[in-house]
Amino acid sequence: MKRPESLFSSDLWIQALESYAGSxxxxxxxxxxxxxxxxxxLHPTPLFQLFEERKxxxxxxxxxxxxxLAQSGSRPVVIVSQTxxxxxxxxxxxxxxxxxxxxxxxxxxLNFSQASEIQILARDSGxxxxxxxxxxxxxKPEPRQRLILMGExxxxxxxxxxxxxxxxxxxxxxxxxxxxxxxxxxxxxxxxFKQQERLHQVEKMAAAGQLASSLAHEINNPxxxxxxxxxxxxxxxxxxxxxxxxxTTAVTELDRVSRIVKQSLSYYQVGxxxxxxxxxxxLGELLEIFNAKFRRSGIELxxxxxxxxxxxxxPDELRQVIHNLLLNAVEAMPAGGRLGVSVHDxxxxxxxxxxxxxxxxxxxxxxxxxxxxxRDRALIFEPFYTTKTEQGTGLGLWVLQGIVAKHExxxxxxxxxxxGRSGTAISIFxxxxxxxxxxxAKLKLDSVA
Amino acid sequence: MRVLIxxxxxxxxxxxxxxxxxxxxxARAAYDGVAALSLIRSFVPDVVISxxxxxxxxxxxxxxxxxxxxxxxxxxxxxxxxxxxELMANARxxxxxxxxxxxxxxxxxxxxxxxxxxxxxx
Numbered sequence: 001m002k003r004p005e006s007l008f009s010s011d012l013w014i015q016a017l018e019s020y021a022g023s024x025x026x027x028x029x030x031x032x033x034x035x036x037x038x039x040x041x042l043h044p045t046p047l048f049q050l051f052e053e054r055k056x057x058x059x060x061x062x063x064x065x066x067x068x069l070a071q072s073g074s075r076p077v078v079i080v081s082q083t084x085x086x087x088x089x090x091x092x093x094x095x096x097x098x099x100x101x102x103x104x105x106x107x108x109x110l111n112f113s114q115a116s117e118i119q120i121l122a123r124d125s126g127x128x129x130x131x132x133x134x135x136x137x138x139x140k141p142e143p144r145q146r147l148i149l150m151g152e153x154x155x156x157x158x159x160x161x162x163x164x165x166x167x168x169x170x171x172x173x174x175x176x177x178x179x180x181x182x183x184x185x186x187x188x189x190x191x192x193f194k195q196q197e198r199l200h201q202v203e204k205m206a207a208a209g210q211l212a213s214s215l216a217h218e219i220n221n222p223x224x225x226x227x228x229x230x231x232x233x234x235x236x237x238x239x240x241x242x243x244x245x246x247x248t249t250a251v252t253e254l255d256r257v258s259r260i261v262k263q264s265l266s267y268y269q270v271g272x273x274x275x276x277x278x279x280x281x282x283l284g285e286l287l288e289i290f291n292a293k294f295r296r297s298g299i300e301l302x303x304x305x306x307x308x309x310x311x312x313x314x315p316d317e318l319r320q321v322i323h324n325l326l327l328n329a330v331e332a333m334p335a336g337g338r339l340g341v342s343v344h345d346x347x348x349x350x351x352x353x354x355x356x357x358x359x360x361x362x363x364x365x366x367x368x369x370x371x372x373x374x375r376d377r378a379l380i381f382e383p384f385y386t387t388k389t390e391q392g393t394g395l396g397l398w399v400l401q402g403i404v405a406k407h408e409x410x411x412x413x414x415x416x417x418x419x420g421r422s423g424t425a426i427s428i429f430x431x432x433x434x435x436x437x438x439x440x441a442k443l444k445l446d447s448v449a
Numbered sequence: 450m451r452v453l454i455x456x457x458x459x460x461x462x463x464x465x466x467x468x469x470x471x472x473x474x475x476a477r478a479a480y481d482g483v484a485a486l487s488l489i490r491s492f493v494p495d496v497v498i499s500x501x502x503x504x505x506x507x508x509x510x511x512x513x514x515x516x517x518x519x520x521x522x523x524x525x526x527x528x529x530x531x532x533x534x535e536l537m538a539n540a541r542x543x544x545x546x547x548x549x550x551x552x553x554x555x556x557x558x559x560x561x562x563x564x565x566x567x568x569x570x571x
Contacts, residue, residue: 222460
């Protein structure tokens with residue numbers, strides 16, 4: 001077959017490559033067998049323009065071309081060259097078994113995820129950090145796999161254009177269709193990795209649950225023994241006044257430990273038998289416990305609690321929900337503030353339009369604290385995520401979310417960081433009955449003195 | 450009143466026994482279900498306080514056997530483990546109505562519970 005005189009200057013080439021560049025969102029540059037630029041840049045992206053002005057990436061393109069050309073004699077190759085997170089994908093073109101040029105297609109970010117990497121790029125390129133940061137933020141990183149697929153497509157396109165020009169348009173259409181397939185394949189890859197990440201999270205949560213369950217069991221027995229021993233000591237006749245006061249302190253603090261174990265870790269002792277629960281009673285009991293803490297912290301309480309707010313649920317876990325919310329509200333107001341609590345009959349106004357639909361009980365707790373920063377709001381229900389630097393375990397709201405889900409409830413959260421108007425309101429709707437349960441499994445709770 | 454404690458945690462069982470004795474009860478401890486079944490031949494309890502999750506024979510099983518020999522004996526179970534709820538759910542579905550206390554149980558709460566039971570023990 002006669003080799004075309006000007007391989008890369010035809011309209012067909014330009015048209016095909018512009019179409020390719022537009023659909024892949026890559027800047028396309030074409031080099032000949034001698035490493036000279038013969039076409040492009042086509043579809044120059046902001047990223048490309050930023051670095052090209054400083055000639056920073058000329059070397060990167062050149063290196064990619066060099067690698068492609070070094071494959072002479074071998075079958076066509078696809079190369080991804082990169083430096084400090086910037087990537088170029090290149091491919092060699094062949095005509096009648098001979099490499100006639102190297103097409104370099106891509107210019108993209110690869111795995112830029114941290115400001116420290118952007119800083120290195122800014123330093124190396126001599127461009128201001130803010131300028132690089134702005135452009136990098138706007139351009140989505142490309143997975144390496146996708147760049148390789150794009151390189152393969154460019155190869156198909158280029159080879160088809162080189163071999164038989166009169167059928168080039170047909171091959172161009174095929175190449176573009178293949179491009180769509182490659183993008184879809186890439187999307188499925190991304191989805192797969194996301195699902196894997198989700199599975200990993202679920203496994204993490206399950207492990208945390210199992211860990212907490214084991215921990216609770218391991219702690220409960222020695223805790224019981226120590227409680228008993230201190231009880232015996234406290235009533236020992238041979239104890240003098242000052243020793244007795246030490247024992248009393250130990251007993252009080254151990255009571256605290258017991259409550260923490262019951263309230264924090266007992267969630268993982270998952271109850272299988274739901275009971276009739278009056279949420280207003282549980283709230284009332286907890287407000288009594290927190291009363292001293294409110295006074296010490298200068299927190300003004302406003303309560304609006306219906307006399308009976310009944311539902312079917314797991315009382316210990318509901319107690320834990322309210323306890324966690326009250327604790328978070330108190331900790332959000334270290335210098336005092338206003339705390340509002342309310343429990344009343346309601347309906348699920350998020351998912352149902354009419355008042356008659358899905359009745360239940362709504363618990364609302366509001367505080368005038370510092371509010372939750374916007375960047376944290378999506379993450380606060382994740383396990384092990386905490387904004388409390390010293391004492392946070394990061395499990396409180398994750399546990400709460402699990403308990404609410406178990407009751408088929410709905411959480412809604414509003415928060416503001418605005419000065420003078422900061423605070424958080426969390427509202428949880430619990431349906432009267434957990435629809436997935438068999439009502440005949442209900443038992444009355446026997447109270448223990 | 451005669452109280453039998455069954456718990457594989459020896460310090461827990463022994464300290465509880467001491468507390469009950471100081472409070473005027475006759476108390477004995479067994480550290481597993483098999484030992485408890487042997488002990489009730491010589492020490493006939495009015496009340497059995499048993500841990501649920503124990504190696505070998507669990508508390509529900511042990512108390513079931515005790516109850517079949519001593520129908521008037523009152524049973525109280527305690528535990529701190531998640532598996533307990535499963536065991537208890539099964540037991541309750543078979544008509545068992547024993548109380549279950551969550552560990553750690555404070556001695557004063559247990560003594561208060563026993564004092565209410567004392568009214569009903571022959």
